[in-house]
Amino acid sequence: MAIDRQAYQQIAVELQANGVILVAVSKTKPASDILELYSLGQRDFGENYVQELVDKAAQLPKDIRWHFIGHLQSNKVKYIAPFVHLIHGVDSLKLLKEINKQAAKHNRIIDVLLQVHIAQEETKFGFDAYELQELLQTQSAELQELSGVRVCGLMGMASFSDNTELVRSEFHQLRSLFEQHRSRTADNIQLTILSMGMSGDYKMAIEEGSTLVRIGSLLFGSRN
Numbered sequence: 281m282a283i284d285r286q287a288y289q290q291i292a293v294e295l296q297a298n299g300v301i302l303v304a305v306s307k308t309k310p311a312s313d314i315l316e317l318y319s320l321g322q323r324d325f326g327e328n329y330v331q332e333l334v335d336k337a338a339q340l341p342k343d344i345r346w347h348f349i350g351h352l353q354s355n356k357v358k359y360i361a362p363f364v365h366l367i368h369g370v371d372s373l374k375l376l377k378e379i380n381k382q383a384a385k386h387n388r389i390i391d392v393l394l395q396v397h398i399a400q401e402e403t404k405f406g407f408d409a410y411e412l413q414e415l416l417q418t419q420s421a422e423l424q425e426l427s428g429v430r431v432c433g434l435m436g437m438a439s440f441s442d443n444t445e446l447v448r449s450e451f452h453q454l455r456s457l458f459e460q461h462r463s464r465t466a467d468n469i470q471l472t473i474l475s476m477g478m479s480g481d482y483k484m485a486i487e488e489g490s491t492l493v494r495i496g497s498l499l500f501g502s503r504n
């Protein structure tokens with residue numbers, strides 16, 4: 281048996297008690313693993329690569345809610361636009377415009393999260409605090425014209441570090457930005473989801489106010 285059923289049940293109960301959504305991150309794992317978790321009731325799954333997501337969605341049950349959690353290139357939006365449930369890693373106005381365009385082609389409104397750069401590592405993507413403010417305030421009119429996208433919240437990844445105080449402060453920082461911008465509502469802007477926390481740090485993320493965690497290796501085992 282490939283997945284850790286016991287871990288799943290335990291985490292699912294724990295998250296439910298806190299009202300936190302679980303996205304099971306299935307990247308690199310076979311469709312059979314996803315089906316196994318699906319049979320236990322899991323419906324939200326997260327993938328990082330467009331081709332892999334498209335392939336899996338084609339062969340798995342249609343009521344799965346697919347979350348795209350990787351770095352999305354504009355030229356690949358069209359492949360996931362027909363069915364994606366939530367795009368987590370949106371990091372530019374240009375990408376929002378492309379999602380809007382593709383959503384219109386499929387007569388959909390696509391839900392997205394804005395990725396915020398909270399970690400110390402340079403390699404991670406996302407808006408910094410200033411750019412986020414600029415998008416939601418200065419460029420707000422332009423954003424509101426994009427009726428094919430709905431900005432539902434923020435997403436972030438903490439530093440990959442054993443320094444728990446550092447990780448906690450990064451989550452805290454993201455939560456503060458979330459609270460700070462929550463009052464900026466419009467037809468297509470309603471920040472209700474705070475996507476933060478992975479296998480190694482989800483408990484801390486929940487303590488710091490996460491409403492959605494993305495957990496892979498604890499459920500599916502480690503990746504190569």
Ligand SMILES: *Cc1c(COP(=O)(O)O)cnc(C)c1O
Binds near residue numbers: 328479494495497498
């Ligand atoms: C891979 C990945 C996860 C899951 O990581 P685990 O440590 O296996 O839980 C969560 N979020 C993002 C953005 C990822 O790329």
